Amino acid sequence: MKYGGYAGKLLRVNLTTGTIHHQDTMDYLPDWYGGRAMAARIAWDEIPPGTCAFDPDSPLIILTGPLTGTAAPFSGRTTVSGISAQGHPVEWYSRSSFGGHWGAELKHAGFDGLIVTGRAPDPVFLKIENRICIIENAENLWGMGIYESQKDIMAQYGKDWRVFSIGPAGENKVRIAIAATETESASGQGGYGAVMGSKNLKAIAVHGSLPLDVADPQRFAEVCRLIRNEAHGSHGWPHTAKLDPEKVRRFGQRYQACTQGCAVRCYDARFYTTVPSVLQRGKKLAGQVDCIAGLFPGFKESFYDWKLGFEAGFEIGQIANDEGLNHWEILVGMIPWIRYLKEDGELSRIDGMEIDLDNPRFWEFLLKGISRREGEFRSALSEGTVRASRILGIGEERVKQLFPAWGYAGHWDGHGDKINYVFFPYWIVSALQWAVDTRDPISSAHGYGQNIMGWSKICSPELGLDWERIKEVSARIYGSKTCADPESGYSGKAYPVWWHGQRSVMKDSLTVGDQVFPRIYSRKTDDNFARAGDMDGPSFERHMFTSLTGVPWSDQDLEHASERVIQLERALLVRNFNRSRADDETVIPYFEKAEQQTNPLIGRRIELNSEKFRKVMDEYYSLRGWDQTTGRPTQETMARFGLEKEAEESNTIEKD
């Protein structure tokens, strides 16, 4: 293998024919350098227009990056790409990703990733070990939850195997089905669990002991050491998070890495070793709670003020994981939608059971019914809330309040998502990120809004930064103090979308964790700009990449390669789905409602001004090199990235 960090081979499996072959990873290197980047190239080459999520020929593309499974901190992630079952208004090309230890194990098993096509006649799982892949019968696993299927395979082959599995939801092609490993590491959004299920693919089990080369071991070790020492908490989190002594005592709360290589005490990844079951008396439960799963118990004095309590909330979260359902959709989209319908007097029972969000039995009834497509209402919800409202002819206006676009519930947008605290003008950036994506964009873009809000004195009174310092630090990234200025309105909002766009690609391609990279603000430097040794924070990823792989790229080279991915993804959307500016603008009505929180420097709630927003969109298109009218990459733009042939094929050549 010419470059360090890579396992050197991609595994190609056709489940219809049962054929397996290996492809050299070098076929895509260095330009399509891993994960999301490589997936874009494969998708362009292999997903023709008209391909739907559940077509046997629709490839499921699961890829690691060069950093995955190495000493690079926060690098244990794996990306999942392909035609998304959750995508709306059409099933289109999108992506997801997950953490845990599976990706690292896959690389030690000799593969940088796998591309699965076809549909097995009967349920199967893949057993992959040290460059050997066997398609195994999974009849006995079919019907099992994600935890049980992992445990079953690990009991058979060894507990050092890692398993990526679907639950009943995936098997039943529920559009909000996850595929997951361990107890909380899920490819959560996109419905890729359903895509696996459509292929009769229950699980992918991996184990390996093959080594990974390092181009410059001394430099790579030093770069990783410096970055590990500099990192402190997730975006916008200047504090060192602490455990809750009461939860430690009662439930065995402890820190747990949500992905291999984690090196910070972030605010929300916790494992619980002994939680008494509420639904099964006498039983003790264990599992991880990350991110939005912490909302299951309900929060007092908030929109999410149901009263499940910790034990029941924990258990329901674990049930959702085990069944294989998307936490974000449930908590930020579906349950608020049901709650609204109840408050509106439109719905009091679901498939015969009274809606009671304080009752864990209701949640269990709802979630297990969705994953198994039981009852008329829950079967409709198996299609995701957005499609369900149309199927059932109920609550479409409420959907518009909760789901910004593409079939996904709100996220750091200041409107439907009421759990994250972000006010005008910062959600203008979120709105544009939503506009130009195919999914909830924030899962790889927390670095703007969450970062600024968290580092502000409003959210972090003691360790936060004053606005002037935030503007100074951010100006080093965005080139202007305006971009993070709380009183800047619509000015300077296109550039952060452009910059964080390629940074998102970078994270999902190398791979590294979104909640830490890119490093911008720091409490460890005098000027609060992240820095370690001879490296500036935003260059950390590039230093790890070059010292590991030996690819002689500058910061600009890596940025350019990452932006090339955005251009190819957009061209693919144009070619296959006729994506246009008109589609991008469909997010506007969602943001035209008054925001959830109030910027204290403004003193009133703001709604989107569509005219001003379209000008920000113009500015973004200009930065991207996209046609202002059509939203397509121009011929010149595609040529700048060496994509002339692709430009022709996607009909992106502008007509006079």
Add this chain to the structure above:
Amino acid sequence: MAGLIVKKDLCTGCLNCEAVCSLRHTCMHSRNSTAIRVDLELFSGLHSVTFCRQCTHPECLRSCPVDAIFLDKITGAWRINSDTCIRCGNCISACPFGAMFKQGSSKIPLKCNLCNGEALCAEACKFGAITFKENQS
């Protein structure tokens, strides 16, 4: 004596210790070339860590037929003299903690040498599960 102090209750399963150890010992990432190993318990969350205690009276030393194991007086680590070692594997069997590892028949066993006094695993562990007690002698 110098040595690692491991509090397995604090281990988060990040495996940074294994990664830096392998990189240090082999200049690559190899599962079979780490002198500290974490046994992940994914469903209980209670991981265990296998590591060399740098014992005061080590069984590996007693088991070695050619006296290849010696104390590095600067770092406080027990090390293996590669010129003397005959690759018999007695030390691997003798270690009561399972902390000496076979690397193939042609190589000397893998043993923690405290990175010549740097203990990189302890530095990489940000959760206090591994700390390093430096040599006091």
